[in-house]
Amino acid sequence: MTSKIKLQTLTGMHDILPQEQPLFKKVYKSVESIANYYNFQRIDVPVLENAEVFAKGVGNFTDIIEKEMYTFKTKGGDLVALRPEFTAGVARSYIENGMYNLPQPVKLFTTGSLFRHERPQAGRYRQFNQFNFEAMGDKSASIDGQIIQMSYDILKDLGFKNISIEVNSIGDGECRPYFKKILVSYFKSRRSSLCSDCQRRLKENPLRMLDCKEEKCQRVKTGAPQIIDHLCENCHKHFKQVLEFLDELELPYNLNPYLVRGFDYYTKTVFEIVEKNETGNNQLSLVGGGRYDGLIKLLGGRDTPACGSAGGIERIVNVMKGRQSKKSPKEEKPEIFLAQLGQLAKRKSLKLFEEFRSAKIPMAESFSKDSLKSQLGQANKMGIKWVLIFGQKEALEDFITLKDMDTGVQKEIKLDKIVEEMRRKIKK
Ligand code: HAM
Numbered sequence: 001m002t003s004k005i006k007l008q009t010l011t012g013m014h015d016i017l018p019q020e021q022p023l024f025k026k027v028y029k030s031v032e033s034i035a036n037y038y039n040f041q042r043i044d045v046p047v048l049e050n051a052e053v054f055a056k057g058v059g060n061f062t063d064i065i066e067k068e069m070y071t072f073k074t075k076g077g078d079l080v081a082l083r084p085e086f087t088a089g090v091a092r093s094y095i096e097n098g099m100y101n102l103p104q105p106v107k108l109f110t111t112g113s114l115f116r117h118e119r120p121q122a123g124r125y126r127q128f129n130q131f132n133f134e135a136m137g138d139k140s141a142s143i144d145g146q147i148i149q150m151s152y153d154i155l156k157d158l159g160f161k162n163i164s165i166e167v168n169s170i171g172d173g174e175c176r177p178y179f180k181k182i183l184v185s186y187f188k189s190r191r192s193s194l195c196s197d198c199q200r201r202l203k204e205n206p207l208r209m210l211d212c213k214e215e216k217c218q219r220v221k222t223g224a225p226q227i228i229d230h231l232c233e234n235c236h237k238h239f240k241q242v243l244e245f246l247d248e249l250e251l252p253y254n255l256n257p258y259l260v261r262g263f264d265y266y267t268k269t270v271f272e273i274v275e276k277n278e279t280g281n282n283q284l285s286l287v288g289g290g291r292y293d294g295l296i297k298l299l300g301g302r303d304t305p306a307c308g309s310a311g312g313i314e315r316i317v318n319v320m321k322g323r324q325s326k327k328s329p330k331e332e333k334p335e336i337f338l339a340q341l342g343q344l345a346k347r348k349s350l351k352l353f354e355e356f357r358s359a360k361i362p363m364a365e366s367f368s369k370d371s372l373k374s375q376l377g378q379a380n381k382m383g384i385k386w387v388l389i390f391g392q393k394e395a396l397e398d399f400i401t402l403k404d405m406d407t408g409v410q411k412e413i414k415l416d417k418i419v420e421e422m423r424r425k426i427k428k
Contacts, residue, residue, distance in 0.1 A: 020317070043108045047083055057087070069084050070115045091299050105136055122284075129312075134308035135306060142245060144242045145246060147307050163275055169227065169238070173267070186223075198217050210258045239268065333382070336361065337366075338387075363388075385406055398415040
């Protein structure tokens with residue numbers, strides 16, 4: 001018996017359709033140009049890793065690991081996970097490939113798909129794409145500044161105007177344990193006013209209570225102690241330098257004492273870039289990142305300070321889509337159409353097509369249509385001015401008929417001259 005399964009994308013997953021590709025391409029282009037400018041080299045890490053890479057790196061009691069990671073046993077019995085983020089995988093690669101022997105910092109960037117089994121809602125997908133920067137092996141505050149600046153520059157480059165950089169410092173192994181204690185004692189005395197998740201976080205991950213979005217917890221947290229007031233000297237100095245850097249760069253930031261981020265690996269600086277809506281309230285974050293000085297050691301490497309960020313490409317594209325709903329971005333449209341008739345011409349067309357491709361001149365075709373009329377109709381629909389007509393006679397005598405669709409004028413051109421002639425016509 002065949003069961004009736006409706007074949008469609010899984011909840012939280014989506015196709016990126018051809019008409020959406022230009023906006024994605026625009027984001028990737030901007031990421032690559034900024035990465036190149038700042039000397040970040042491309043790395044690609046596997047989609048699947050040993051689940052321990054993330055459990056150890058991101059932290060067992062974080063939502064990402066506890067609730068959202070796609071984990072499964074392979075046929076060989078290994079516990080593996082689909083990557084929910086890049087940082088832990090890139091850190092694993094830094095250690096595994098001995099990158100500590102290279103001049104530091106090692107600056108890497110990547111892009112690709114991530115997987116988180118989140119509750120689906122606007123801007124939250126179960127498969128989504130990120131661009132990601134990591135600078136490993138440098139403890140100076142200027143690196144934090146550079147990572148924030150690059151992330152901000154990408155959004156600016158893409159035409160974002162209404163964005164704000166939220167920054168905070170969450171201290172390190174020296175000052176955070178003490179801050180956690182005073183935070184827990186503050187929330188403990190108000191336990192009954194907290195949501196059930198925060199009652200659990202009180203034990204497992206008290207810092208996360210600071211960014212709980214539940215209204216009742218928001219009320220409680222307004223009076224909570226702030227970590228900024230409890231940083232050790234080293235973290236305080238580092239944070240001050242990061243802010244001086246941002247001032248120098250004239251980046252519009254907002255000190256946000258509730259920003260803690262959902263990963264255990266962060267130390268010192270954390271930041272997010274958010275798009276503000278009409279009411280001035282912050283919406284979902286577009287970019288998030290921070291310093292993670294303990295991660296590489298935690299994963300078995302040397303003590304290596306590091307800092308990085310990642311941007312959500314779908315979220316960025318969604319805002320760009322809204323902005324450009326009236327005028328969609330111009331794709332590079334071909335200005336030439338190749339119409340062919342008959343078997344010999346069809347065969348020779350493939351070679352001709354390849355010559356245009358290597359000359360980097362875009363050309364449209366409709367190899368599946370047989371009649372000249374329907375091919376000219378297609379060129380017309382696409383708004384193309386120049387049609388190359390390649391029929392049986394042309395193929396036998398090695399010439400091509402060029403038709404100007406605006407005037408209807410036709411002209412014969414030798415086959416070996418056609419690429420040059422067209423290059424002149426469209427000024428490529
Ligand atoms: P994150 O804040 O989890 O950080 O993700 C970075 C960005 O990815 C977010 O600001 C958001 O735009 C996008 N994003 C996250 N989850 C989703 C989702 N479910 N659907 C769509 N977009 C999403 C990290 O991943 C860290 N690894 C960043 C980092 C790099 N820190 C240091 N280095």
